[in-house]
Amino acid sequence: MKNTLLFFLTALLFIRCTSNNEVDLIVHNAKVYSVDSSFSIKEAFAIKNGIFIDIGTSKDILKRYKAKEIIDAQQAPVYPGFYDAHAHYFELANLFQEVDLNGTKSMEELIGRLQQYHQKNPNKPWIIGGGWDQNLWPSKTFPTKDSLDKYFPDIPIYLSRVDYHAALVNSAALKIARLDSVFDVQGGLISPDAHGKPDGLLIDNAMPLVSKHLPKHDEQSILKFLQQAQDSLVSVGLTSIIDAGLNDEELDYLKTFYAKGQLKIRDYAMILADPLQIDRYIKEDFFESDRLNIRSIKLLADGALGSRGACLLxxxxxxxxxxxxxxxxxxxxxxxxxxxxxxxQVNTHAIGDSANRLILDVYGKYLTDNKARRWRIEHAQIIAPKDFAKFNQFHIIPSIQPTHATSDMYWAPQRLGDERIKGAYAYKELLKQYGKVAIGSDFPIEHFNPLYGFHAAIARVDHSGYPSGGFQMENALSREEALRGMTIWAAFSCFEEKKRGSIEKGKDADFVILEKDIMEVQAEELRKVKTLRTVIGGETVFQRSSQ
Known part of the structure; x- marks a missing residue:
């Protein structure tokens, strides 16, 4: 009997050891930035069923495990999968199908891009585009419908400003919307011409007067567009996005697509809520799955600085x-x-110092378990000196986008003056107050490559290296802080730090392999660093061709 029992236990132990030794993937001979609490660097890890099950030296991992796939990283750097802590997935997907007006240097160039698009797409019922920024034009004045009407008198046009807080439309679009007079819009503006008629510029809450008439895509087209956008996102190392405000229809599409396994990238989606309809949202339960989570409300306090919709003191x-x-x-x-x-969770868009003060104070007024709630302010772009401490006092997470600083630095001082600009894009001060910052891009307002944000955060310069010495360098972040901001701190900002955000045992096997080490390479090289491989849940979703 004893011999039988001993044999059984020995066999069971053998089976367990054999099972544990068989894994799906081993990565070794790497420089693994775990981004754990001590920011330790490892050499290798093993993955089974989409989970990191062991991390250590290459020798130990290769000795302990047998894998279906083994990756010799050849000393390449490996990081936790990158987060974008504030993004707009549907807007990016749509922009790929529309006229991309980013970087246009004049109204003439804008018209030229519209003409090229119309020639290639003559049967489109509308011309829709986005990305224009009058601050890049010689006059820096807002455009009107006059130029659009001259070249496009019959086809309706809707063009979002780069910040998506203003839109330019032509007379054909105004006619469809039956918008032939100027009237007051709470939280918005219908810009008037010299005769008191709409001049084609709509700001914030005035935009839906026309946008509600835009043609809608069918479900299969939307899936195709989202998959196309996903391909771009994973190609730069993004494994998770925090989707900053979706309507009911968009949320339903995501639930359908993720349930069918048709999307891979992880999405923490915020419900874009009208304060006047908040009761119906708070009756809903959280939606949580492996790739899609919905447990937060997005509010909009004000507009954008570039369109002068940001609310200032x-x-x-x-x-x-x-x-x-x-x-x-x-x-x-x-x-x-x-x-x-x-x-x-509540995440509120606040740009101006007045909007930030209002939201901070109201958060503080009603939150009783602040640390547990992890409420956020999206952008936290301009803060009055005495309000910084409220991020610490009320335990409010600053959700920041470093490339906004290096895009806006050309004209933001003119909007704010020499004193107020010191409290703008103050990422280091925000970090000192809360102890963490969640870093995103706000794509498609800015480029979706997370290394652009990493570069802007640490060097405070644009793609060309301007300005020499950096913009307000007292608010630059260290490389470790920036990396934490786009991994573990971003995960913390959406309650996911126990699942992902670092390379540790028991966490989801999301990681990215880059060709160069962003913790060591010269700052001017950061934007050129390529992604070699992106892995979500142990599955390779992007691999750069060796050719």
Whole structure:
């Protein structure tokens, strides 16, 4: 009997050891930035069923395990899969199908791109595009419908500004919307011409007056566009995105596509909520799956600095306006009070110092378990000196986009003046207050490559290296801080730090292999570093060709 029992136990132990030794993937001979609490560097790891099951030296990992696939990284650097902590997936997918106006240097160049697009797509019922920025044009003045009408008198046109907080439309689009007069719009502006008629420029809450008439795509087209965008995202090492505000229809599409396994990238999706309809949202339960999570509400406090919709405490330095809130302070107070009594995380877009003060104060007024709730302010772009401490006091996560600083630095000082600009894009100060920052890009407003944001965060210069010495370098981040911001801190900002964000035992096997080490390469080389492989849940979703 004893011999039988001993044989059984020995056999069982053998089976378990054999099973544990068989894994799906081994990566070795690598420089693995674990981004764990001590920021340790390893050499190898083993993956089974989409999970990191062991991490250590190459010798130990290769000795302990047999794998279906073995990757010799040849000393290449390996990082946790990159997060984009503030992104717009559907807008990027749509922009790939529309007229990309990013970087246009004049209205004439914009018209030229529209003409090229129309020639290639003569049967499109609308011309839709985005990305224009009048601050890049010689006059720096906002465009009107006049030029559009001259070249496109019959086909309706809708062109989003680079920040998606303003749109330029032509007379044909205004006619479809039956928008032939100027009237007050709460939280928005219909820009008037010399005769008091709409001049084609719509800001913030005025935009839906026309955008609601845009043609819709069918489900299969939307899936195709999202997959195309996904291909671009994983090609630069992104494995997770925090989707900053989706409507009901978009959320339903994501649920369908993820349920069918048709999308790979992980998506933490925020519900874009109208404060006037908040009751129906807080009655809903969280939606949580392996790749898609919905447990947060996105609010919009104000507009953007570039379109002078950001709400400031004092007048713009270059215009007699303070911008505006998109809803009244009373509406925000009532909404946030209700949300504080729900289980939802709240993430509020706030650009101007007035909007940031309002949201910080209302957060602090109603949150009682601040640390656990992890409420965020998206952008936290311009902060009055006495308000920085509120991020610490109320435990509010700053969600920042470093490339905004290096895109806006050419004209932001004119908007804000010499004193207020010191409290703008103040990422180091925000980090000191909260102890973490979640780093994203706000794509497609900025490019989706996370290394562009990494570069902007540490060097505070644009793609050309301007300005020499960096823009407001007192607010630059260290490389370790920037890497944490796009991995473990971003994961923390959406309650995922126990699942991913670092390369540790028991976590999802999301990682990226780069051709050069971004922790050591010269700053001017960062934007050129290529992704060699992107892996989500142990599955390679992108691999660069060796050719």
């Amino acid at each position: 004092e007048h713009y330095h270059d215009s007699p306006t303070k911008g505006f809130l998109l809803h009244t302070p009373e509406q925000f107070d009532e909404t946030i009070k209700k949300l504080a009594n729900s289980e939802f």
